[in-house]
Amino acid sequence: xxxxxxxxxxxxxxxxxxxxxxxxxxxxxxxxxxxxxxxxxxxxxxxxxxxxxxxxxxxxxxxxxxxxxxxxxxxxxxxxxxxxxxxxxxxxxxxxxxxxxxxxxxxxxxxxxxxxxxxxxxxxxxxxxxxxxxxxxxxxxxxxxxxxxxxxxxxxxxxxxxxxxxxxxxxxxxxxxxxxxxxxxxxxxxxxxxxxxxxxxxxxxxxxxxxxxxxxxxxxxxxxxxxxxxxxxxxxxxxxxxxxxxxxx
Amino acid sequence: xxxxxxxxxxxxxxxxxxxxxxxxxxxxxxxxxxxxxxxxxxxxxxxxxxxxxxxxxxxxxxxxxxxxxxxxxxxxxxxxxxxxxxxxxxxxxxxxxxxxxxxxxxxxxxxxxxxxxxxxxxxxxxxxxxxxxxxxxxxxxxxxxxxxxxxxxxxxxxxxxxxxxxxxxxxxxxxxxxxxxxxxxxxxx
Numbered sequence: 001x002x003x004x005x006x007x008x009x010x011x012x013x014x015x016x017x018x019x020x021x022x023x024x025x026x027x028x029x030x031x032x033x034x035x036x037x038x039x040x041x042x043x044x045x046x047x048x049x050x051x052x053x054x055x056x057x058x059x060x061x062x063x064x065x066x067x068x069x070x071x072x073x074x075x076x077x078x079x080x081x082x083x084x085x086x087x088x089x090x091x092x093x094x095x096x097x098x099x100x101x102x103x104x105x106x107x108x109x110x111x112x113x114x115x116x117x118x119x120x121x122x123x124x125x126x127x128x129x130x131x132x133x134x135x136x137x138x139x140x141x142x143x144x145x146x147x148x149x150x151x152x153x154x155x156x157x158x159x160x161x162x163x164x165x166x167x168x169x170x171x172x173x174x175x176x177x178x179x180x181x182x183x184x185x186x187x188x189x190x191x192x193x194x195x196x197x198x199x200x201x202x203x204x205x206x207x208x209x210x211x212x213x214x215x216x217x218x219x220x221x222x223x224x225x226x227x228x229x230x231x232x233x234x235x236x237x238x239x240x241x242x243x244x245x246x247x248x249x
Numbered sequence: 250x251x252x253x254x255x256x257x258x259x260x261x262x263x264x265x266x267x268x269x270x271x272x273x274x275x276x277x278x279x280x281x282x283x284x285x286x287x288x289x290x291x292x293x294x295x296x297x298x299x300x301x302x303x304x305x306x307x308x309x310x311x312x313x314x315x316x317x318x319x320x321x322x323x324x325x326x327x328x329x330x331x332x333x334x335x336x337x338x339x340x341x342x343x344x345x346x347x348x349x350x351x352x353x354x355x356x357x358x359x360x361x362x363x364x365x366x367x368x369x370x371x372x373x374x375x376x377x378x379x380x381x382x383x384x385x386x387x388x389x390x391x392x393x394x395x396x397x398x399x400x401x402x403x404x405x406x407x408x409x410x411x412x413x414x415x416x417x418x419x420x421x422x423x424x425x426x427x428x429x430x431x432x433x434x435x436x437x438x
Contacts (some may be wrong), residue, residue: 009424010405011398011432015380019399022377027285027302035306036274042310043270203413206339207332235319236413239308239329 010093054227199232207237223247266316278304280323283400284330290384290396291334301337305330320410323401327411333391341373376437383433391426394419 036156210233217226230248233240242248255273256264258279264272284305288298308329319325384392390412397403397411409419 009427010420012427015427015430015434016399018373018376018380018434018437019384021373022381023286023399024282025286026282027299030298031303032277032281035277035303038307039265039273039277039310042313043265043268043273066417073304179302206336233313236328237332238315238325239305239312239332241311241315 199229199234207233207240210237211243211246212244218247259318262313262316262322262325263318268311273310276322280326284326287327287330287393287396287400288334290387291393292337293385297337301330301333303331308333321407324402324407324411325405327401327407331412376434377405379437380434382429383430387426387429391422391429394422395426395430398423 199210199213202213210229214226214229214233217229218222226247230242231247233242256275261272261319265276279351284304285298288301288305289295292298299360305326309326312329316325386397387395393412394408397408401407401410401411405423406416408423409416412419414422418437
């Protein structure tokens with residue numbers, strides 16, 4: 001038998017067959033009856049009133065996220081445009097550095113800047129050597145560049161230090177959660193989601209510790225962190241209910 | 250709404266969440282044996298296994314209102330089972346889940362095959378008993394990985410998810426378990 005194959009090292013049909021033949025224990029009938037009766041009692045409580053809301057929760061959340069993102073982008077664009085416009089106004093043509101090469105990408109940073117006049121008009125107002133030099137502030141608009149750079153590529157993450165074996169295992173355990181956490185692509189939130197999880201020190205803790213931490217964060221006003229922790233709590237402890245004083249997303 | 254016979258576990262659980270008691274019966278029928286044996290293998294005490302088994306299903310019933318499909322139902326169910334087992338060990342200050350697979354305390358052998366099917370011949374029964382005996386001697390984490398694979402049909406990723414460990418850790422546990430069981434069953438091959 002080839003033991004080098006990864007699949008065979010994790011699965012063995014002959015062992016599975018022997019195990020299936022051996023594993024035939026079953027719960028006693030009285031337990032079956034008790035559990036089924038309990039399930040019927042719960043189901044008899046009637047359909048959940050929130051089921052309609054649940055159906056709409058995802059699309060409504062997505063729509064809200066889109067509206068918020070669009071608003072945020074528009075606001076950032078407006079903020080980024082102001083310094084450019086003010087920089088353009090006071091820059092007289094005679095102050096332009098002669099022979100300085102034109103930087104077309106600087107113009108593309110501001111869609112609201114006026115279009116350049118036709119070449120014939122330019123030749124009437126500028127000396128030939130200076131007609132291609134933009135103002136220094138236009139070549140490097142600080143706010144706009146920062147915003148667009150942030151949108152184009154997230155901040156690279158620092159390599160974490162070499163963890164101990166247990167800590168590394170805990171960090172590994174947290175990764176699927178971070179992958180499953182919804183975050184808009186190419187946004188600061190996406191970069192933040194790759195950071196160590198907020199619940200790193202809770203990974204091996206029982207549910208009551210998580211609840212305690214959620215309450216602490218809520219009291220401290222860390223609402224967003226508390227909401228993230230509630231989501232992770234629900235994923236990790238699906239059988240646990242949260243106390244009423246915890247604000248649930 | 251009644252579910253057809255091939256309905257997925259997830260759709261049955263969603264139906265139960267929305268008030269269909271019959272959907273729960275179907276789910277329970279599918280998974281009762283697996284969850285019970287998971288508990289039996291991990292705590293090796295029939296009375297305790299029954300208690301924990303009942304808790305798992307009661308927890309599932311209580312949590313039905315907040316159920317959403319985020320993973321395969323088996324992964325969800327065995328995560329609840331794993332959490333219940335961990336709670337039990339914690340409450341009893343039971344250090345059964347050592348971080349080091351190789352230094353786990355030895356465990357007692359499992360009970361012999363109760364209610365084995367009569368058509369299984371003597372050799373097959375002996376083989377099965379040998380496997381269960383070997384399984385009982387595995388460290389808890391390795392045994393858990395093997396049982397989750399066999400009883401829950403969980404993949405390595407799902408075992409990792411259900412037991413809150415990394416994929417690599419789950420894979421390593423499963424490989425150790427397989428290697429030891431294979432070695433112990435060598436004479437039967």
